[in-house]
Amino acid sequence: MSGRASCKGMTIVEILVAITLLTVAMAAIYTAITFASKVSQHNVEKTMALNLAIARMDEVKNYAYSSITSANFPDESGLTVGSYPVTFSRSVNIVTGDYKTVTVTVTWSHLGAPFVEQEQVSTIISS
Numbered sequence: 001m002s003g004r005a006s007c008k009g010m011t012i013v014e015i016l017v018a019i020t021l022l023t024v025a026m027a028a029i030y031t032a033i034t035f036a037s038k039v040s041q042h043n044v045e046k047t048m049a050l051n052l053a054i055a056r057m058d059e060v061k062n063y064a065y066s067s068i069t070s071a072n073f074p075d076e077s078g079l080t081v082g083s084y085p086v087t088f089s090r091s092v093n094i095v096t097g098d099y100k101t102v103t104v105t106v107t108w109s110h111l112g113a114p115f116v117e118q119e120q121v122s123t124i125i126s127s
Contacts, residue, residue: 042110048081049106049119052090056104057121060092065127068102070094086110099126 010018060068073092080087088108095101103122110117 045086045108045110045117046119048084049088049108052079052088053104053106053119053121056090056092057102057123060102061125065125068094068100068125099124
């Protein structure tokens with residue numbers, strides 16, 4: 001039993017290939033986890049914005065028809081939910097005709113992102 005046939009174990013090349021494969025696999029897993037975390041955070045923000053819009057719409061619906069005016073529902077900014085680090089702005093647009101079309105819009109920017117996101121809720125109210 002002499003020579004290479006009796007040696008057990010891995011060569012340095014095999015170890016380097018194994019390390020490279022593990023590194024690539026770990027990078028892919030890290031990227032997937034990071035992406036999932038960002039998507040989850042975005043969904044939390046959309047849910048908060050939608051809840052703020054629905055809450056304002058409920059307030060509008062509780063007013064008498066004649067009292068549903070823009071003066072009674074001014075624009076709001078700097079709204080926060082709990083200790084979450086994102087601030088929201090909320091506005092109410094009322095279009096009057098034979099009936100009133102009310103649209104509540106909530107906008108926010110995710111931690112200084114260059115784009116603004118928004119959620120809207122609309123309804124028609126008649127006298």
